[in-house]
Amino acid sequence: MLKLENQLCFALVTAARNVVAIYRPILEPIGLTHPQYLVMLALWERSPRSLADLAADLALDPATVSPLVKRLEKEGLIARQRSSADERRLDIGLTEEGARLRERALDVPRQVMAAVQMDIDQITALRDGLSPFAGRTAL
Template identity: 60%
Template sequence: MTATAGSADPLALESQICFALSVASRSVVAAYRPVLEPMGLTHPQYLVMLALWQGPAPTLRDLAATLRLDPGTLSPLVKRLEGQGLVSRRRGEADERTLTIALTSEGAALRAEAESIPERMMARLGVDRDELVLLHRTMSKLIAAAED
């Protein structure tokens, strides 16, 4: 079926939310690259560090759940962060299958440098705090609906 004058094509690529989200995701991650490179972090590593800066040392499984990643996907990210001296991994004494991830002093200190990133990214993306709050609320609603 083709669109006629006055009606929109329901399958037009540019009107699909999935397309807009996909392009936005790639574009925003790319915008983070020059901000994160001086810190030696990739965007996925930055997300791991954000989760670790929030609180006590989680297990790999808990961290994967927080980040909505498969533990098998997260494990190499954590290994690279360990190689950079930012985190340590420790096997559980009671259960060797449990792997606890903790910040090193270098990883904890990196937080101070990262505190400027949200403001810098707002400036790079040309959005203000109110716009981001609204966008975050809408994205959270979409995520919840998609996970049902």
Template identity: 50%
Template sequence: MGSADDDLLLEHQLCFALSVASRSVVGAYKPVLEKLGLTHPQYLVMLALWEQSPRTVRGLGVALAMEPATLSPMLKRLEAAGLVSRNRAPGDDRSLAVDLTESGRALRRDAAEVPGIMMDRLDLSRDQVQELNEAMRKLISAAQAVAAG
């Protein structure tokens, strides 16, 4: 087989490797996050809110690269769990602000163990995680530039 044929091998496809890696890593998080009572997408929302709270739904969507329609049901479940509150944003009745409750802030203490647990589970050092994150951010940026045209 020539190199053009090799380019079409499944194992050489970046999209395939990224897809399998994503599912596998998220799956590895599942039992760790279940102990916190969170799904992986909910964990991402909580991470964003632990960095900055309150945030508008629009601001959360931008930070997480999620559409508001995807985010809203998740926020309702987090609110039902007592981890966040949703109220009209001060000064803008059209925007919804999401804030951490006391329980949501307290959950951060337990979640602080997650990165270390995951590095152990995936046999990665902090430096390796940083390198992977940098490579992924570069890839995301390039893909977004292509999509923007």
């Protein structure tokens, strides 16, 4: 059992690294890194939203998401503004340019499926098979 090739953690870390490497050349033409793409996906689903809400959906700490938000803001894709409900809170929302970028990203999933030679059903089954590990902090 104590062989590297038998370890679930090693298989998952290696797979995650390889998946990100697959996304890199697909996202490069639209000007996003993989972490930035995840932030944009969340904002394309719902915008505006607070940093804490965005971080929770991404399963990351706000301190990890904050530099991503700042970079995307610098690139003109998102804007931070005071919440109308609570002036102490900054909401993160899409700019017009950020909303338009969604159209350019529509082909990303198809390109990823082609790169890994899997169809939507296979991708869905793989993703769903990982659900026992999603949201857990420790086993």
